[in-house]
Amino acid sequence: MGKKILYTVILLDSVLDLYIRYLSTTSSQLDTEKAYQKLQGSYKSFELEPLALTCFLAFQSEDTDFPVAGMSSLLSIVVLLAVASSGFCEKEFLQRAGKDFNSRQYRSVLTVNNGERFGDWTWPEMCPDNFFAVGFSVRVETNQYGGDDTALNGIRLICSQDESRSFLYYVESHTGHTGEWSHPQYCPGGVLTSFQIRVEPIQGLLGDDTAVNNIKFRCSSNPTLEAPGMQWGDYGYWSEDCTNGGICGIETKMEEYQWALDDSSLNDVRLFCCNKSQQ
Known part of the structure; x- marks a missing residue:
């Protein structure tokens, strides 16, 4: 349980960082590659890189480069990432x-x-x-x-x-x-x-x-x-x-x-x- 909490904290930090950059950007185009690298770096320390890719791709949409439109969207992502930290998203990674x-x-x-x-x-x-x-x-x-x-x-x-x-x-x-x-x-x-x-x-x-x-x-x-x-x-x-x-x-x-x-x-x-x- 301790590891899951730690993973969630790390994920939350990553999402907050992405959200801040989203608010500060002057255009609708967000550098998704750098965003993924941020998530990837957080996961890699704990050998969870596949999970990072899965969740990040899951949170993208076809219409925008990053689906954050407000605090409610951020909270939804945080909840999903908390679930992901227990292994939910990993199942979807297999193609x-x-x-x-x-x-x-x-x-x-x-x-x-x-x-x-x-x-x-x-x-x-x-x-x-x-x-x-x-x-x-x-x-x-x-x-x-x-x-x-x-x-x-x-x-x-x-x-x-x-x-x-x-x-x-x-x-x-x-x-x-x-x-x-x-x-x-x-x-x-x-x-x-x-x-x-x-x-x-x-x-x-x-x-x-x-x-x-x-x-x-x-x-x-x-x-x-x-x-x-x-x-x-x-x-x-x-x-x-x-x-x-x-x-x-x-x-x-x-x-x-x-x-x-x-x-x-x-x-x-x-x-x-x-x-x-x-x-």
Whole structure:
């Protein structure tokens, strides 16, 4: 709580500074680049630079360079920044890459041998050129206690350029429709290089199939990260390691919604390995 209060005080100081400069300017054109640098500097000391960019862009408008029209607007911004200091704006900082970068060349496809058979392979989504996966989150449905369980419904890779993490994209391919996205997990350094999945085998005609329950990733800096998925089934073998580069894309195998029948949702995943630029 102490850190959140400190962040809010720093943010308030930044906003007050921007407001004073707004009042003192003789034209409607405010130097937004310098304004952002002020916010960026305040955040950077606490490794919150992405949040600074997010909130600053959120407070801009299409009609004016800075949306301050009076004290009421200032107070609104202060309230939003106070919420931002607890992590609200950070969620909005991620931008989905979708299929925009599917022309990116990859070196190899990373696979595992314990995926399940239901559903079909969907479509790949690739990080932009020179971006690599540095973190992830998962969409997981918790135990339904007698209802139809689907466990893991989706995997989202978070991509950063040259490990700087100053601007982030995410890719996820096709995902299921149930469950909530987990809080992102990041490599402390480096990029994601390999994975393994926990899969529940087929449960038979009257059983409840869940297929993929969880996933682990290895980072190039050695740590292993495990998602907060479900516990049914077992982990299989690790995929090959993506050396001299990193994971840069994803494609999922999904069983579409079965309505009144048994759903298993995510059944398998394959990831793409890209070389690092020689520049």
